[in-house]
Amino acid sequence: MNNISRRDSEVIWHPYTQMQLSPLATGIVKGEGVYLIDEAGNRYIDAISSWWVNLHGHSHPYIAQRLSEQLTTLEHCIFAGFTHEPAVQLAERLLPLLPGNMARIFYSDNGSTAVEVALKMALQYQSNQDTGRRRIIALEGAYHGDTFGAMSVSGRSLFTRPFETLLFDTAYIPFPHPGQEEETLHALETLLQQEDAAALILEPLVQGASGMRMYTSGVLEQMMRCCREYGCLVIADEVMTGFGRTGTWFACDQVQDARPDIICLSKGLTGGTVPLGVTACTQRIYDAFLSEDHHKTLYHGHSFTANPIACTAGIASLDLLLAPACRLQIDALVSAHSAAKTHWQNGKGLKAVRQCGTILALELETGTATGYLNRHRDHIYHFFLERKILLRPLGNIIYILPPYCITTGQLGFVYEEIDQLLSTL
Numbered sequence: 001m002n003n004i005s006r007r008d009s010e011v012i013w014h015p016y017t018q019m020q021l022s023p024l025a026t027g028i029v030k031g032e033g034v035y036l037i038d039e040a041g042n043r044y045i046d047a048i049s050s051w052w053v054n055l056h057g058h059s060h061p062y063i064a065q066r067l068s069e070q071l072t073t074l075e076h077c078i079f080a081g082f083t084h085e086p087a088v089q090l091a092e093r094l095l096p097l098l099p100g101n102m103a104r105i106f107y108s109d110n111g112s113t114a115v116e117v118a119l120k121m122a123l124q125y126q127s128n129q130d131t132g133r134r135r136i137i138a139l140e141g142a143y144h145g146d147t148f149g150a151m152s153v154s155g156r157s158l159f160t161r162p163f164e165t166l167l168f169d170t171a172y173i174p175f176p177h178p179g180q181e182e183e184t185l186h187a188l189e190t191l192l193q194q195e196d197a198a199a200l201i202l203e204p205l206v207q208g209a210s211g212m213r214m215y216t217s218g219v220l221e222q223m224m225r226c227c228r229e230y231g232c233l234v235i236a237d238e239v240m241t242g243f244g245r246t247g248t249w250f251a252c253d254q255v256q257d258a259r260p261d262i263i264c265l266s267k268g269l270t271g272g273t274v275p276l277g278v279t280a281c282t283q284r285i286y287d288a289f290l291s292e293d294h295h296k297t298l299y300h301g302h303s304f305t306a307n308p309i310a311c312t313a314g315i316a317s318l319d320l321l322l323a324p325a326c327r328l329q330i331d332a333l334v335s336a337h338s339a340a341k342t343h344w345q346n347g348k349g350l351k352a353v354r355q356c357g358t359i360l361a362l363e364l365e366t367g368t369a370t371g372y373l374n375r376h377r378d379h380i381y382h383f384f385l386e387r388k389i390l391l392r393p394l395g396n397i398i399y400i401l402p403p404y405c406i407t408t409g410q411l412g413f414v415y416e417e418i419d420q421l422l423s424t425l
Contacts, residue, residue, distance in 0.1 A: 003027070003040055009354065026385075031058025034392065034406045045389045045412050052208070052240050054272030056320050057405040066316040067103075070309055074285055079107070079305040080083045081346055086311035095280065097235075099252035103283035107276070107306035111239035111266035112143030112145025114277035115201070118235045118262045119149045120282055122199035123141070125233065128296045132197040137232070139184075140172045143209035144237055146200065149258055153201050155210065158372055162355045171197075181219040188223055192230035199262075204251035204358055211370060211397045214354045217254035224258035226417050233285075238262035241270035242320060244330045244404070246405045246420045247357030257413040261285055271317030272403075276310035281406035288316040329404040336408065337400070340415050349425030362418065364425065373393045387417050 004027030007087040014025060026044075034057060036044045046370060074084060075235070091105040106121075108114050117372050119136065125141065126133040136153050143159070144150040151160045152167040160167065176184040191197055204220055207213040227234050242252035242265050248254055252263070262285060265278040289298050304310075320326055337360040344353045351364040351370075366376045374395035386393040391414070393399055398421075400414060 001312045016413070033057040034403050035138065043389055045402070045406075045410055045414060047384075047389055047391050047400050047406075049401055049403050050272060050390075051267075051392075052245070052401055053267045054403045055243060055268045055317060056271045056326070057403045058272075060271065060273075060320070061314055062314040062320060063271055064310050067273070067309055070312040074308045076304065076307050080301060084306070084308050084311075086315060087276045087306040087310045090311045090314045093315065094265075094278065097249055097318075098263055098280055098318070100261075100263075101279040101282050102263060103279050104278045104286045106281070106300075107311075108279065109302050109304055110145075110152045110275050110277050111237075112147040112277075113302065114239060114264040114279045115144045115150040115153070115235075115237060116147055117277075117279040117300055118201070118237075119153065119199070119262050121262055121279065121285060121298065122235060124286045124298060127174070128291070129182045129391075131198075132338055133196050133232075135171055135191070135194075135196045135198055136168075137173060137188065137197055137200045139202050139207065140175050141199070141207055141210040142172075142203060143244050144203075145205065145239075154395075157210075170284050170369050174215060176215040176219045176223075177213075178215075181216070181222075185222055185226065186390065188226055189230075191228060192232055195230070197227075197230070197232040199235050200227050201235040201237060203237045204260075205246050206241055206251070206359060209394065211363070211394050212354060212359060212399045214356045214359075214361075215324070217222050220252075221255040224255060224260065228258060233261040235262045235264065237264045237266055239266045243317075244326075245358050245401070247330070247334050248296075249321075266313070268362060269317070270310055270313035271320065273313040274307075275403065276307070276314055300406070311360050318384075329411075330358060332408070333404060333406065333411070336411055343415075343417075344422075345379055347422060349422045358404070359399060359401050361397055364396040364398065364422075366396045366425075368396075370397065372422055383421055384417060387420075389414055389417055 005024040027039040028036045029039050034045050036046050047350050079211045096103050106117050108117050138153045141155045144154045153170050173187040174184050224234050227327060236252050238250050252260055261282050263280045270276050289296055334357055337355050340354045341353050344350055349365055350362055352366040363366045372395045377393050379393050
């Protein structure tokens with residue numbers, strides 16, 4: 001046997017992992033639909049879409065075919081002064097789908113870099129307009145990525161603690177828990193009245209890494225309206241919530257009369273196939289950078305900006321996403337989660353059950369505070385791994401966020417094993 005796991009332990013440093021305490025990583029040799037298959041032939045249901053990226057199933061033949069064709073045509077070219085068909089076509093197809101009046105696409109490499117671009121767009125927009133606005137506002141508990149700008153607008157936490165003296169200041173408003181929306185709106189308006197706010201950045205409807213915390217489209221709309229009234233930009237970080245995850249194509253589609261100025265995308269953008277980030281903006285944002293003064297240029301880029309392979313994956317994923325069959329899959333998943341939520345509501349061992357579209361989260365009552373390092377986390381993780389299900393809990397919070405192609409039987413198996421876990425609490 002090749003023993004990928006053993007070889008890995010000698011050369012690899014894994015993300016979000018205390019390497020001294022962790023067992024050998026599971027060596028995966030193949031992906032097939034909802035399954036990850038290890039070197040011993042075990043098949044694991046990927047119930048979290050490999051960190052929320054996979055939409056259509058692993059090794060999807062249509063995406064693979066499109067990428068293969070593109071590899072023999074153009075693998076990469078510089079994107080300053082040059083362009084290519086996949087980048088243009090993806091932008092042409094994506095812009096009409098996005099909430100609001102998005103007019104331009106800026107490509108980067110992942111969710112964190114999409115956020116970095118958005119922050120620089122917003123801050124330089126204000127600078128180019130000479131408004132004097134430099135403050136960024138964010139929600140408490142936010143997570144926007146692990147690069148320094150993204151960390152700066154994320155909630156201060158376990159992830160940011162070693163770097164806190166190096167992060168720029170951000171103003172935080174309370175998370176709009178049910179029944180506490182007015183407190184959030186009041187705090188936001190108080191900050192906006194100071195007239196120095198450049199932008200509000202938020203994860204619309206669902207805060208992912210902080211525990212799949214959810215809030216209503218009503219308060220999202222009120223926050224956006226408030227920002228518009230005071231001339232503050234809104235950045236919607238739809239890296240996790242985009243492409244059907246909240247039931248609508250984008251979370252901001254659930255807002256009726258307000259729209260973001262900038263939108264960040266990644267994860268499901270390529271169906272989870274290859275890395276790609278997008279920062280979309282309105283014409284008003286773009287126009288503020290048009291000048292005969294070179295100092296007003298957005299000086300940002302990446303070596304692999306708009307990589308043709310990645311853009312082709314984005315186009316192929318959109319083909320699948322917009323097909324009627326995928327809409328039926330999403331609706332079926334939403335319906336199944338809704339029934340499961342009803343089944344578990346007020347159930348034994350559960351503190352809360354939350355659902356937003358295809359995302360279902362169960363907060364376990366463990367007698368200790370909710371948190372990423374909750375002492376029950378490892379037990380929960382290995383309980384499901386032994387049953388060949390990949391569910392990577394956020395502390396004591398289990399969430400189910402599978403590829404859309406998951407079958408009723410596969411999803412039912414996941415639910416049944418969660419029932420088994422709950423029966424042991």
